[in-house]
Amino acid sequence: MRTLARVPATLTLVVLLLVAGVVWQGLWQPFEDSATFDVVAYGLPALSEGRWWTPVTGTFFVDQPWVYIFTIASFAGMAYLEVRRGSRVALAYFAIGQLFAVLASALFLLVFSMTPWPWAQEQALALDVGASGGTMACIAAAVGLFVQPWRVRAWLVLLGFVVVALLFWGTLADLEHAFAVALVLFADRSLRIQRTTIREQRLIAFVVSLTLGAIAVLTVLTPTDGVFGHTAPVDGPWLDAALDAAVALVFANGLRRGRRWAWGWTVGYAILNVVVAVLLVVLLLWGGGDVQSTTGDFSVTIATSFLWLLFLIYLLWVRRAFRAKRKAGLGEPPMPTVDDVKEQLRQHGGGTLSWMTTWEGNDYARTSGGIVAYQRRSGVAIVLADPLGPEASRPGSVAEFIDAAERAGLIPCFFSAGAATRAAVPSGWRSLVVADDTIVDLPGLQFTGKRWNSVRSSLNRAGREEMTFRMTRLADEPWGIQQQLRAISEMWVGDKGLPEMGFTLGTLEEAKDPEVRIALAISPRGDVDGFLSWLPVYGGGGRVRGYTLDLMRRREGGFAPVMEYLIGASARHFSDEGAEILSLSGAPLTHEYPADAGPIAELTDKLAEILEPVYGFRSLHRFKEKFHPRYETMYLLFRDEADLTRIAAGLTRAFLPDATIRQFASAGLELMRGDRD
Template identity: 60%
Template sequence: MTEGSPSRRHPLVRLAARIPVTLVLVGVVLACGVVSRGLWHPLSASPLWDQVAYGLPAIAEGRWWTPVTGTFFSDPPWLYVVVISGFAGVAYLEYHRGSRVALGWFTAGQLVGVLCMLGFVALISQLSWPWAVAMAHSLDVGPSGGTMACIAASATAMSSPWRERVWFTVLGACAVLLLFWGTPADIVHAFAVLLVLAVQRPLPARRSTMRERRLLGFLAALAIATAQVLVFLSPTRGPFGSSAAGSAPLVNLVVDVLVIVLIARGLRRGRRWAWLVAVVLAAVNIAWAAVVAVGLQIPSLPEDLFGGDPTPTLGEAGLWAIFLGYLVWARAAFRAARRGTIGSSPAPTAADAAALLKAHGGGTLSWMTTWKHMSYLRTESGIVAYQRHAGVAIALSDPLGPPEGRAQSVTEFIAASERDGLVPCLFSAGEQTRRAVPSTWRSLVVADDTIVDLPGLNFRGNTWKPVRTSLNRAAREGMTFRLTRLVDEPWGVQAQVRVISQSWVGGKELPEMGFTLGTLEEARDPEVRLALAVSPQGDVDGFLSWLPIYGADGRVDGWTLDLMRRREHGFVPVMEYLIGSSALQFAAEGARIMSLSGAPLTHQYPPDAGVIAALSERLAETLEPVYGFRSLHRFKEKFHPRSETLYLLFREGSDLPRIGAGLVRAFLPDASLRQFADAGLELVRRDGG
C-alpha cells in the first residue's frame, strides 16, 4: 500500500478531499471579509457597500453585477459566524451527492433567490405598504440563499423519516423569519427553498405514515410556541409592522405556551381531543387576528384596546393558518382514544393464545404470552401478545399463528399501535420476526436463548463431568428427583416451595421481575411442570419450573426453564442435579429441545459493536449484584447449549428512551421509587466495598 493511498490519509484530509467546493466557497467568503475588513468593521459603513450589495436601488443605478458580488460578503461582522455555519449544509450535500450537485444548487439557489426577491420587491413596492416601501430601499449581502438551497436539497440525501423532518424544519424556519422579521435575506431564503421544493417535490403525500403525520403536528405546535417566545424576547420588523421586546403581556404568553405544550403532547400520541382543541385554538387565533386587523383601521379606537402591541398577533395568525390547514389535511391521523387494548373488540384471551399455540406451535418463550397482565391483538392470521406501558406497546416474543402469517401479524400490530398513539416494539423476538419487520426498523440484541438438543443426550465424556458429578453425588446422598405439577403436590410440598421462593425474593432490593420471568402463580398452571429435588428427610432442597414448547403438530416438542429456586444450606449442586435429571427425563419422553432461556445483557458482541456493546456492558455491571444475569449465564454454559439470538425490534433510536421506560415497568410493575433508590444504594455500597 503506497504512502498516499486514500486509506492511509488522515480522516480530515479524506474529508477535505470530498468537499472541495465547500472549502473554496468558505475560503472566498473569508478572503472577501478580510479584504473588505468586514470581519471586524460593518461593511454597510464602508464605501464598498454600494458597489457590492444587491437590492432595487443597486439595479436602478445600473449595478447589475451586485447579485453576484453580494454573495461573498456579510454584514454585520457577527453574522459571519452564522454564514460560515450555513456552509455545513453545502458540505453535507457535496459529501453525499458530489461537488457538481452542490455547486449547482448553491449557484441556482443564490441567483434565483436574489433575482426573485428583486422582482417580488419591485412588484409589491407599488403598494402603499410600509414594509414593501422599506424593502424597496434596502440593500443586502450574503450567500444564505445558496446555503439554504443546499440545506433543503441535502434533505433528499437523507432516508425517511429524516428527509421529511428536515424539510419541515426548513419550511418552518423560513415562515417564522419571513412573518416576523421579513428582511431581504428572509425573502431570498423563501424563494431559494421554493425553487428546491418545485424541482425535487420532496414533501410527503398521503403515503406518509400515521406516525409521521402526528410527529409533524407535534413539531408544528411546538414551533408556534417557540415563535411566540422569540417574538416576546426580541423586537420584530416584519410585514405586519414593528414591535418592541416584551410588548405583549407576559401572562398571556405563559398561558398560551402551556396550553400549546399540552396540546402538542396529545397530538404526538394521536389523541382526538388534542386535535379538536388545536383546531379550535387555531380558529380562535385566526379570528382574533382578523378582528385586530379590522380594528387597526378604525382611528377612533384606543391603541391599548387589544392588550399590548397587536403587531405580533397578525404574524402569529399566519402560523396558525398554516397549522390549521395541516390539521385538517392530516385529520385521519388524530383519531386515537384512550383505552386499555389496541385493535377491535372483543380482544382475544389467554385461552385463545394457548389454543393457537397448540394448533400451530411456537417458540421457546411463546408460553409466556399466556401469562397474566398480557393483552392481545387479533390479526388476520394470528394473535400478538403485548403489554402496554409508558406509551409503548411491547409485543412479547414472536406473533402466534402459522409462520407464513407472521409478517402480516407484525404489520397489523404496528398499524394498530400507531393508530392508538403508542410506540410499537417487539421484545425477545427471533430471527424470522426480525426479517418480518419493515426494512427501516432497527434491532438490538437483548439475550441469547440457550438451547440443549435432547436426542442422544447422555452426559458422557470430560465436558459433562460437572453435571455427571452432581448426579452421582445426589445418588450417594439419597436425593430424590421428581418431575410433577405444582397443583398436584400436597399442601406440605407447596408450602416448602412457597417458603423457598419467598426467601429468594426477600434477599433482593427489588421485587420479583415479571414479563419474561415467571412467579409461583405462573408455575401453578397445569401445563407447567415442576422439577423437585427432595432430600432423604423429605425437605425440598430446590425446584425448577418448565414451560411447554409446542410443535407444529400440536404436541409438546420441548421445555423452557423458568423458575430456579434453591433452599439455603441445602444440597449444594441442586441446580445441576435438577437440570440434568430433567434433561434425561425429557429426552426419554421424546422431547426434542430443552431451553435454559436467555439471560438478559449477556450477549457476546463482536469487536466492532460499538455503542450497543458499551451500553449493554454498563447495564450488566449495574444489575449483576441484584439479579446475577452474568453468573446465571455462566452456570448455563455447563450444559453446553447452542445459542439463538433474541432481539428488541424498534422503529428508530429516538424511540429507545420510551421503550426503556416501558420495559422497566413491564419487568418491575410493582417496584416503588424507594425500592429503585435502595437498590441503587446497594449497588454503590457493593461497588465501593
C-alpha cells in the same frame, strides 16, 4: 483527515470565506461599517445601480464577526450533501441556491415595494452579504436524503424555521433563506406528507402545537420586525400569548395520542384565531386607525393567526388520524381469552417465550389470522414474543396490530421477537438485539467428552451425596415442599432492591399452572436445595416439542452445583420423554456483535458492565455456556428512534409494575456503587 478529504468543495468555500475575513478584517470588526461593503454587497439597490457582480462577491463576506460561527456551521449541510452525492452536485446546489435566493429576493422586493407595504419598502433599501442562501439550499437538499420518517420531520423543522423567521424577524437574509428552501422544495419534491403514517401525522400536530405556544410567549418577550410590522419587547398581546400557550399545554398531548376531543378543541381555537385576524384586517381597511392600540400588538396577532391558519388547514387535511378512543380495545371482536391463547399454542405451536403470553397482565388482540399478546404501558403497546397462529398469518397479524395500535394512539413495538417477526414488520422499522435465546438440542445429547466436565461432575457429585431429582408439578407436591419453595423464592427476592419482576420473568404464581413442570433437587434430609420451573414449548398439533427455563432458585448453604445438576438432570428427563429442545431463556446484553457494529455494541457493553454487579447478566451467560447451546437472536422491533424513550418507560413498567419511586432510587444508588466498585 479521511473525512475532510471527502469534502474538498466545502472546505474550499470555507477557506475563501476565512481568507476574505482576514484580508478585509471582517473576522474582528464589523464588515458592514467598511467602505468595501457597498461595493460587494448584494441587494435590490446594488442591482438597480448596475453592480451586477455583487451576487457573487457578496457571497464571500460576513457582516459581523460573531456571524462567522453560524455561517461556517451552516456549511455542514453542504458537507453532508457532498459526501452523499459528490462535489459537483453540492457545488451546483450551493451556487444555484445562492444566486436564486439573491435574485428572487430582489425581484420580489422590486414588485412589492411599489405597494403600500412598509416592510417591502424598507427591505428594498437593504444590502446584505453572506453565503446563507447557498448553504440553506444545501441543507434543504441534504434533508431530502434523510430516511423516512426523519426526512419529513427535518423538512418541517426547516420550513418552520424559515417561515417563523420571515414572519417575525423578516430581514433580507430571512427572505433569501425562504426562497432558497422553496427552490429545493419544488425542485427535489422530497417532502411527501401524504405518505406519512397516522403516527407521523399526530406527531407533526403535537410538535406544531407546542411550537405555536412557544412562539406566542417568545414574541411577547422579544422584539420582532417581521413582514407585518415591528414590536417592542414586553409589549405584546399577553392574553393571546397566554391562550396560545394554554392550548399548547392542554391539547398537545391529546393530539399526540390521536384524541378526537383534542383535535376538535384545537380546530375550534385555530378558527377563532383566524376569525380575529380577519376582523382586525377588515377594521383596519375600513379606517380603524386605532386598531393596534386597542387590540394589543396588531402585527404579532396577524402573523400568529397566519400560522394558526396553516395549522388549521393541516388538521382538517389529516382529520382521520384523530379518532382514537381512550382505553379502546385492539383487534377484531370478540376479545380473546387465555383459553383461546392456549388453544392457539396447542394447535399451531409457538416460540420458546410464547407460553408467557398466557400469564396475567397481558391483553390480547384478535387478528384475521391469529392472536397478538401485548401489554399497554405508558402509552406503548408492547407485544410479547411473536404473534400466535399459523406461520403464514404472521405478516398479516403484525400489520393489523400495528394499524390498530396506532389508531388507538399507542406506540407499537415487539419485544423478544424472532427473526420471522422482524422480517414481517414494515420496511423502515428499526431493531435492537435484546438477548440471545440459548437453546440446547436434546436428540442425541450425551454428557461425554471434556467440554461437559462441569455438568458431568455435578451429576456425579449429586449421586455421591445422595441428592434426589424429581420432575413434578407444583400442585402435586405436599404442603411442606411448597412452603420450602416459597421460602427459597422469598429469600431470593428479599435480597433485591426492587420487587419481583414480571413480564418475561415468572414467579411461583405462574408456576402453579398444571402445564408448567417443576424440577426439584432434594437433599437426603428432605430439604429442597434448589428448583427450576419449565414452561412448555408447543410445536403444533397438541405436541410439546420442548421446554423453556423460567425460575431458578437455590437454598443458601445447600448443594453447591445445584443449578448445573438440575439443568443436566432435566435435559436427560425431557430427552427421554422425546422433547426436541431445551431453552435456557435469553441472555440479555451479552450478544456478540460484529466488529463494525459501532455505537450499539459500545452501548450494550457499557450497560452490561454497569448492571453486572446487580443483575449478573454476563455471569449468567457464562453459566449457560456450560451447556453449549446454540443461539437465536431476540429483537426489540420499533418504528424509529423517537419512540425509544417511551418504549423504555413502558418496558420498565412492564417488568416492574409495582415498583415505587423510592425503590427505583435505591436501585439506582446500588447500580452506582456497583459501577464504582
